[in-house]
Amino acid sequence: xxxDTSPLAGSQPPPSASATSRRLPGGATPQAQQxxxxxxxxxxxxRPTPLPQALQAVFAAYERDLAQPGGPLDADTVRVxxxxxxxxxxxxxAALADGTVAGDPLTDPGARDRAARGYRTHLQTVLxxxxxxxxxxxxxxxxxxxxxxLGPAAAERADVPPAAPxxxxxxxxxxxxxxAGRAPLRDKAIAFTAFYAGTRISETTNLxxxxxxxxxxxxxxxxxxxxxxxxxxxxxHPRLRTVLEEWLRERAGWRGADTEPALFLNRxxxxxxxxxxxxxxxxxxxxxxLPLGRDGAFTPRVLRHTAGTVMTRQGTDIxxxxxxxxxxxxxxxxxxxxxHHDRQKAIERLTTDE
Numbered sequence: 001x002x003x004d005t006s007p008l009a010g011s012q013p014p015p016s017a018s019a020t021s022r023r024l025p026g027g028a029t030p031q032a033q034q035x036x037x038x039x040x041x042x043x044x045x046x047r048p049t050p051l052p053q054a055l056q057a058v059f060a061a062y063e064r065d066l067a068q069p070g071g072p073l074d075a076d077t078v079r080v081x082x083x084x085x086x087x088x089x090x091x092x093x094a095a096l097a098d099g100t101v102a103g104d105p106l107t108d109p110g111a112r113d114r115a116a117r118g119y120r121t122h123l124q125t126v127l128x129x130x131x132x133x134x135x136x137x138x139x140x141x142x143x144x145x146x147x148x149x150l151g152p153a154a155a156e157r158a159d160v161p162p163a164a165p166x167x168x169x170x171x172x173x174x175x176x177x178x179x180a181g182r183a184p185l186r187d188k189a190i191a192f193t194a195f196y197a198g199t200r201i202s203e204t205t206n207l208x209x210x211x212x213x214x215x216x217x218x219x220x221x222x223x224x225x226x227x228x229x230x231x232x233x234x235x236x237h238p239r240l241r242t243v244l245e246e247w248l249r250e251r252a253g254w255r256g257a258d259t260e261p262a263l264f265l266n267r268x269x270x271x272x273x274x275x276x277x278x279x280x281x282x283x284x285x286x287x288x289x290l291p292l293g294r295d296g297a298f299t300p301r302v303l304r305h306t307a308g309t310v311m312t313r314q315g316t317d318i319x320x321x322x323x324x325x326x327x328x329x330x331x332x333x334x335x336x337x338x339x340h341h342d343r344q345k346a347i348e349r350l351t352t353d354e
Contacts, residue, residue: 048083049090058106059089065147074202075275076299084140091119109150116141116153124158131158164337165305172290173306179288187280189247190264194281194300196240197221198307198325201281201300205274207263212244226326234324308335
């Protein structure tokens with residue numbers, strides 16, 4: 001719970017953050033690969049949005065709480081939430097200093113709501129963010145306030161046109177699977193699990209060897225504690241079954257195999273972290289030339305969305321899709337929505353008279 005004394009008192013507005021970098025095109029040409037490498041280096045070397053001293057301790061406390069082991073958020077979400085909350089706090093300090101926001105948004109619910117609404121307006125009118133991006137920032141801000149014990153802000157979300165989740169097209173699916181086949185066996189098994197079973201990255205790293213059922217025929221993957229504690233059983237695709245059998249044989253020779261139940265081990269013999277699994281998948285995607293996701297970077301969620309999209313467009317009942325992926329029906333229905341490619345094709349089919 002926040003203290004009654006505002007850490008924002010007397011703070012000065014921070015320097016403005018640098019503009020967001022543009023999206024890079026996909027492709028496996030040497031020029032595109034060089035651009036991706038240069039962009040990755042810039043991201044690694046980029047300095048975080050500066051905060052006034054009064055807010056540094058506030059942010060540090062949030063970041064520690066956010067990154068606690070065993071939390072419900074995967075490594076990628078933790079990183080993104082931390083970045084967005086830092087941006088919000090930097091804006092908040094400046095808004096308090098110039099009088100845009102009054103009161104103490106860190107302790108007073110009314111001031112919290114006014115600040116969140118002001119930030120939404122700032123994202124929309126000054127930074128020109130898209131509705132989905134605005135809502136994603138507000139979700140991170142709500143997480144920040146929940147962890148302070150103040151609860152989410154009363155700020156309406158931007159109206160977002162319904163759209164299908166990002167998914168790989170058939171060509172990119174083949175490129176990804178081809179590169180996964182060249183990766184070390186453990187990393188190949190992680191990629192195949194995400195692609196053929198549609199597991200979230202945290203669900204993948206939480207799997208134990210006992211969660212892989214390999215009878216004489218078929219087989220199952222058991223997700224014991226998915227999002228919101230959901231339990232589900234996913235039938236094994238033949239290709240995934242083959243790869244998991246190969247990995248289990250290799251895993252027997254790894255350090256910690258006799259004592260650690262985790263399906264995917266790190267080199268020290270412990271359970272592989274979500275961050276390390278994310279890194280392994282990013283390496284495969286980069287080698288395949290797949291710059292999908294935030295700021296042109298691949299995110300493992302794309303593989304899960306691809307599984308849902310393929311099943312839906314092949315005519316699988318949406319109830320089955322929701323059950324296999326651990327979705328609500330409302331979320332699973334998004335896989336049937338038109339993509340940007342669908343809309344583009346519709347426009348191109350319009351009659352022309354030349």
